[in-house]
Amino acid sequence: MAEKFDAIVVGAGPSGNAATYTLAKAGLKVLQIERGEYPGSKNVQGAILYSDALEKIIPDFRDDAPLERHIIEQRMWMLDERSFVGTHFRSDDYNKPPYNRYTIIRAQFDKWFSSKVREAGALLICETTVEQLLMDDNKVVGVRCDRMGGDVFADVVILADGVNSTLARKAGFHGELQPKNVALAVKEILFMPEETIQARFNIGEEEGVVIEMMGSVTEGMVGTGFLYTNKDSLTIGVGCLLSDFKANPKKTTPYALLEKLKKHPSIAPLIEGGEMKEYCAHLIPEGGYNAVPKLFGDGWMIAGDSAGFVNAAHREGSNLAMTSGRLAAETVIAAKAAGKEMNAKTLAAYKAALDGSFVMKDLKKYRHLPDVLETSPQFFTTYPELVTRAAQTLFTVDGIDKSTKQREIMGSFKSARKLTGLVGDAFKLWRATR
Amino acid sequence: MSTVVNVEEKLFQNRYKVDHGRPHIAIKKPEICANDCQSQQCTYVCPAACYKAEGNGSVTLITDGCLECGSCRVICTEHTNVAWEYPRGGHGILFKFG
Numbered sequence: 001m002a003e004k005f006d007a008i009v010v011g012a013g014p015s016g017n018a019a020t021y022t023l024a025k026a027g028l029k030v031l032q033i034e035r036g037e038y039p040g041s042k043n044v045q046g047a048i049l050y051s052d053a054l055e056k057i058i059p060d061f062r063d064d065a066p067l068e069r070h071i072i073e074q075r076m077w078m079l080d081e082r083s084f085v086g087t088h089f090r091s092d093d094y095n096k097p098p099y100n101r102y103t104i105i106r107a108q109f110d111k112w113f114s115s116k117v118r119e120a121g122a123l124l125i126c127e128t129t130v131e132q133l134l135m136d137d138n139k140v141v142g143v144r145c146d147r148m149g150g151d152v153f154a155d156v157v158i159l160a161d162g163v164n165s166t167l168a169r170k171a172g173f174h175g176e177l178q179p180k181n182v183a184l185a186v187k188e189i190l191f192m193p194e195e196t197i198q199a200r201f202n203i204g205e206e207e208g209v210v211i212e213m214m215g216s217v218t219e220g221m222v223g224t225g226f227l228y229t230n231k232d233s234l235t236i237g238v239g240c241l242l243s244d245f246k247a248n249p250k251k252t253t254p255y256a257l258l259e260k261l262k263k264h265p266s267i268a269p270l271i272e273g274g275e276m277k278e279y280c281a282h283l284i285p286e287g288g289y290n291a292v293p294k295l296f297g298d299g300w301m302i303a304g305d306s307a308g309f310v311n312a313a314h315r316e317g318s319n320l321a322m323t324s325g326r327l328a329a330e331t332v333i334a335a336k337a338a339g340k341e342m343n344a345k346t347l348a349a350y351k352a353a354l355d356g357s358f359v360m361k362d363l364k365k366y367r368h369l370p371d372v373l374e375t376s377p378q379f380f381t382t383y384p385e386l387v388t389r390a391a392q393t394l395f396t397v398d399g400i401d402k403s404t405k406q407r408e409i410m411g412s413f414k415s416a417r418k419l420t421g422l423v424g425d426a427f428k429l430w431r432a433t434r
Numbered sequence: 435m436s437t438v439v440n441v442e443e444k445l446f447q448n449r450y451k452v453d454h455g456r457p458h459i460a461i462k463k464p465e466i467c468a469n470d471c472q473s474q475q476c477t478y479v480c481p482a483a484c485y486k487a488e489g490n491g492s493v494t495l496i497t498d499g500c501l502e503c504g505s506c507r508v509i510c511t512e513h514t515n516v517a518w519e520y521p522r523g524g525h526g527i528l529f530k531f532g
Contacts, residue, residue, distance in 0.1 A: 036528070279447060
């Protein structure tokens with residue numbers, strides 16, 4: 001194919017679809033290349049869809065997008081081996097359309113998003129892996145595929161090829177991911193009747209709950225567990241920093257960790273009887289602001305997970321992906337309208353747009369968090385255990401007076417972390433999230 | 435962990451289109467795993483148990499159940515002994531739900 005395109009987008013996940021859709025809508029000639037059999041077949045996410053980022057691209061997406069349940073309740077649990085202490089936030093305001101967030105099943109959602117991309121006029125080629133970028137005098141001029149006779153050319157290539165970011169790495173735009181900057185998450189999807197889900201989670205039709213968990217379920221590693229309600233299935237998973245999996249003296253496998261989570265006495269009754277139909281694993285870029293690579297150059301831009309756009313503190317990623325894909329596309333559209341060359345100078349507008357958006361603002365706000373958490377496993381082990389034990393001490397009625405119980409609780413905190421440790425931890429958290 | 439978890443049972447639920455005879459990941463130099471790598475972390479970090487520690491000290495790799503996460507490549511920091519590519523287009527894991 002000697003044809004030349006205005007733009008090539010590699011990947012059909014949230015950022016790739018957002019970019020391709022935006023470019024095609026503006027009338028540009030755009031080719032999108034996806035290695036999976038169909039868009040979504042290689043993609044893994046929790047998955048929560050945040051409406052705002054998609055609304056800015058497809059305002060009426062609710063009309064036909066495959067959405068599972070809108071979230072009305074967020075639960076945050078701290079667990080030890082036998083118990084949990086939780087905070088739940090539930091609001092009927094989340095029950096009024098337009099809904100703020102939904103659970104989705106990515107294989108279905110990505111297929112739908114892709115149908116919109118093609119309706120908008122983009123050319124999509126699936127089952128094709130891009131092997132490398134084609135360079136001409138340090139400028140990206142196209143891509144080399146493993147099919148259709150090889151090379152395709154374009155004025156600009158948008159890399160939306162996911163967390164492993166193989167193309168930018170091979171081209172030398174950035175180095176290998178560091179184990180401390182990525183989390184490995186594994187999850188299963190468990191099917192059960194809608195009514196069962198609604199009864200177990202105290203929700204009505206189409207209403208959903210998300211549970212995020214920290215504590216003993218990660219065996220001292222920095223990470224969290226999660227349980228999401230889909231329409232007639234639950235997603236349960238656990239993710240920890242890859243550096244922690246690697247260094248764990250117990251050599252716990254990710255699937256053993258997941259099994260342990262499923263057997264926790266507070267979780268097992270919620271998922272009981274669910275029919276497991278798929279087991280997935282995926283890396284999540286959690287290095288944050290300081291791990292964001294070079295975002296553009298002559299003839300290329302990088303978006304979504306491949307650029308490390310995940311706000312780990314708030315469990316947001318797909319919205320950053322869609323927004324960055326859209327901004328990359330808008331950069332191309334503006335440059336094209338102005339008759340500019342797609343060089344680094346022109347594409348610097350992409351970085352400026354990101355800096356002005358919530359994407360970089362949020363990453364910057366939490367820029368210290370990855371380092372703090374990586375060096376402070378107590379937030380994931382000691383504190384959840386202290387809190388659950390404190391609750392048990394306080395709520396167990398056994399003839400011991402409450403003042404004695406309070407002293408016992410204070411004593412347990414001080415002996416675990418010392419007063420300086422407690423103050424230091426509070427300061428660390430404040431500094432990392434202020 | 436005391437409980438033995440059979441990951442094959444989990445992987446059995448997944449859909450794959452295996453590219454027979456063309457594994458997309460390879461151990462560059464098997465002798466490095468056997469002689470120089472003390473930890474052999476890939477044998478317990480890989481979520482699909484593609485890497486096996488053999489009795490003779492070597493590590494073997496079978497990519498058929500690979501979930502294409504990339505962990506094995508990223509953790510092999512000391513020896514960078516994993517040659518990692520995506521499968522050819524259309525091959526490998528095919529997530530039904532993702």
